[in-house]
Every structure is written in C-alpha cells, then in structure tokens.
Amino acid sequence: MAEREVRGGGVQIVEVGPRDGLQNEEKALAVEDKVELIRRLVAAGLRRIEAVSFVNPRRVPQMAGAEEVMAGVERLPGVSYIGLALNRRGLDRALAAGVDEVNVAVPATDGFCVRNQGCTVAEMMDAFDGIAAACLEAGTPVSVTVSTAFGCPFDGETPPERVAEIARRAAAAGAWEVAIADTIGVGVPRQVADLVGRVREAAPGAVLRCHFHNTRNTGYANALTAVEQGVTVLDSSVGGFGGCPFAPAATGNIGTEDLVYMLERGGSATGAELGEVSRTAEWLGSRLGKTPPAQLSRAGAFPAGG
C-alpha cells in the first residue's frame, strides 16, 4: 500500500483510468499501451492506481490481459496497484497476479447488480464476505466500492440507507476502505454531503473514498463537496475517459488533470504533477483516437506554465 496515501490537508487521488477509464471505450488498448499508461501515471506522481480488472475477458474484452499488465508494470515503493474482482475466481487471479490491493464493486441496487454482475445485492454481499476473508488471510488489503449509490438506471433513486447498510457490512467483513460511487453520474452535492455522513456513521472505522462521474456536469462540484466534508480520497480518471454505458453520448469519470487543477489551485496538495497528468491525458487520447473529455489539456494551465 502507498506510504504517502493521505497527507495532511491533502487529497489522495486513486487513478482509475486504466480500469474504469478504459472499460467502456470502444477501442481496447493493447497490453503494452496499458503498461505504458500506468508508467506515465506513476511518473506523474499518482500513487494508487486501479490498474486491472479480473472480470471475464469474454464479457469485457477491454479488460483482457490483466495478468500480463500486472507482470509488465514496474513495482516501486509507495506505489499501489489495485485490481478489481467481483467473485472468487477473479480474486484468485488477482492474488496470483500480485496486486497490492483488491477492490470489489457492490451495487446498491438490484436492477444494476443483476444486469452487471448476474446476482442480487444480497448475493453480492455474501460473495464479498468470502472475498474479504480470503484477502485478510492473504494479507492483501480489500476495499469495497458501493456502485449506483446515487441512483440507478433501472431502479431510479437509491435509498441512502441501503448504501449505508452495505458500507456497514463491508467494513465489518474487513474492508479497510469504503467508496461511494456515482456510477451513472446523477448525483448532486447535497446527496454527497448526506451520503458521506451516513456512511461515516455506518462504517466509522473505514477510510471513506468517493467516486464521481461527470455525466451531468456535477462531478467536480460533488468532489469539492466531498473534500469539504472531510473526504481525503477521490477516484478520478486521466483525461476523464470512462463513458457510462447507460448514457453513451455523455462523458465519464471526473478527469484527473481537471481535479488536480481545482484542488491544487485551491490549496489542497495531491502529489500529482499537473503538466505530466495533462500530457498523459493527451497521449491516452491519441491512443484511443478521442479528445479527452477533461478540459485542462485543451485549455491549458493557469497561470500559463503553472
């Protein structure tokens, strides 16, 4: 796990570009491009990276080659690579590949869980208990991401108490960190403040992380609110790639470079180097043949060169 993970007064960014950023892109990156992307992100100062997903590559071809990616990345002190696993088979692959951390996504709504993960939320929570126990035994930190925490494309509004209950159970099962994720980008700041309070109460021993999509242009305001509420860990994706499969024309994750700009210019250290992140966004855009949805690489830093 990263040593510099939470600095005083700072915000730790979990860079999810190689996983959430890529998994909905039409074009699947080659293993060597994924390794190069991760190398550039580490060089830009990012210290926790959601690098791979151990889902079935026949279902999500963009995530194929997870073992090869993990074998290809340089292991450095203070840099933590996170692997996503949704079941025991994925976990076994993740542990064999030597990830530094395991993350498990548990949707808060059955409509999404059944379609995305082929089981109900209750079944997924049972699966999490088993995964968490195996992680504890293996000595690998495990975190949970509560997806569709702010709304579900199938079930509509998500009852916040359900999010809190999943957080409580996951923490009790061994999750050291609990994330609330606005998977489809419908959340607004007031919801962030409400959910942060509820999850903190439900899982007081866990580190709280937030994951926002900018699908409706609320993502950065949500991130700001999370930080104002004392959240110190935020997910973001270099270039803002990561479209939502349920809103194909819309942008995806909040972008790392735009988040770093807002936070650093506002006085919160992130450890990331803005120019390097921005250039990595441009490089990734060129590999994907797309303009980054995040804006800093186009608009430029301010003051210029800063």
Add this chain to the structure above:
Amino acid sequence: MAEREVRGGGVQIVEVGPRDGLQNEEKALAVEDKVELIRRLVAAGLRRIEAVSFVNPRRVPQMAGAEEVMAGVERLPGVSYIGLALNRRGLDRALAAGVDEVNVAVPATDGFCVRNQGCTVAEMMDAFDGIAAACLEAGTPVSVTVSTAFGCPFDGETPPERVAEIARRAAAAGAWEVAIADTIGVGVPRQVADLVGRVREAAPGAVLRCHFHNTRNTGYANALTAVEQGVTVLDSSVGGFGGCPFAPAATGNIGTEDLVYMLERGGSATGAELGEVSRTAEWLGSRLGKTPPAQLSRAGAFPAGG
C-alpha cells in the same frame, strides 16, 4: 425588472445565452433566430435574460441587430431583458431600444481592458460613472460585471483587492448589482469564497451576482460555492455555449440546464423548467450546427422524465 427575481431559498438565473453564449460562436444567428431563442428561454421559465449587446457590430458581428432583436421580443410582466453597453454610444442605443436593464462590463485588469475595450481600467471606471448617471436619470437599472476577476490571459493573476475596489466604486456610482466574472474560466472554489467575501464588504448595498465559465471544469463547483456563500444570482448560458476567445478549443459559460439540474436536485428552486431548457439547448445546437457543451440534453434528466 423581474418581480420574481430572488425567491426565498432559491437561486435566480440570469440567462446569458443570447449574448455571451453567442458572441464567440463562428456562426452569427439571424435576428429571427435570436428572437426565437429568447422566446423559448422565457417559455422555459427564465426571467432575466441578457438579450443583446450594443457594441460595434463591425467589431462583433455576432451581436449585430440588437435593436431588431429588442423590437422583436415579446414584453411580458416579470421578464427583464438586459442589454450590454460599454460606452455612452452603446448606452444611448440600449436606452432607445428599450432594454429593461443595462449591464456594463468593467475588466479588473488593464491587459484585458485595453485589448477588449480599448481603454485602461481607470478610463473604463470613469466611463461607468457617466453611464450609471445616465441610467439613473433614465430610470433604468444598471449593473456592473467585473470581468477577468479571477485571472487574466494577459496579466496573469488578478489581485482580489482590485476587484473589490471596482465593485465599491461601481456601487457608489449607482450599480444596484455587482457581478464577479471568471471570463477565461480559471477560477476555483476557494477564490470564489474569497472574492465573494471581499466584494460583499466593499459593496454591501449591492446584490451580488456570479458569472462562471467551465473552461477547466471548475464552473459548476464555483457556482455551488457561490450559492453556499449566499449568492442568489448566477449567470449561465443555455447549452453551455460561449467559448472563450483565449481558449478556442475549450467550452464556455456554465450551461443553464446543467446548473438547473444541480440546483433543483439539490433543493434550490430556480423557476426554470429543466426539460424546456434542455430542449432549447438542443434547438440552439441545431441552429449553430454544434453539440451543446452542457451535458443534460445528451445524458438525460434523472430520474428519467424528471
């Protein structure tokens, strides 16, 4: 002036699409399209609309036909049309055209003022004194927008005390409302909180309005911070049109539909009808041949149909 201008707990939106939204677009809209745009905005519930600019149409061809636009729009109780004027000649045109309110932009930095308005800030403030006196005599409310308040493409960082001083002088000269504008979209929430405090202290009798661009994805977070600081009037542009001439590839004003989504879902009434605003953004996009930078018309409301 609009009767419903500031409701309890609500936020009043000044729709700047017909002016700031259009003035940097490559394609100039015909007068009848501008009139139709304004008709649709009023039908969507917007009550203060920056409708026209009385600048030299040879310098800004997109703003040609201001008199014809004012002659073409329907005058309705509670609906206020704002005309921008930068000098005495523009003011005379604005008053003759029968605008409900006059707005004057006063840059906070000489670099921008000289290039954009052909005079220094000190000269522009002197001009404002004359414009304000004439407005008071004519019985037409006059407001000031302090542009480049968060940063200048030529002079770099803007000293906040300069913004406060312009606000103080403008209020003393008769401005009933003072806006701080992030013309080039470099501001961050911490700056918003700082500037709001300073301007409020400098011009305690004036209504405070904020104007944000989303050039670096900080616009909505800035709007949120302004509202949290008690600001009750925000500028936005339907569709988020209004690119900055100094960052050609970047998006412009914060978009009205995305702002309405964030505010209304967060419990702040705006009086605007989200679906109608969103459809107006699509309509304007079709007239300009561009996809709106704001995202709601692509991503859809949440819950669906809401």
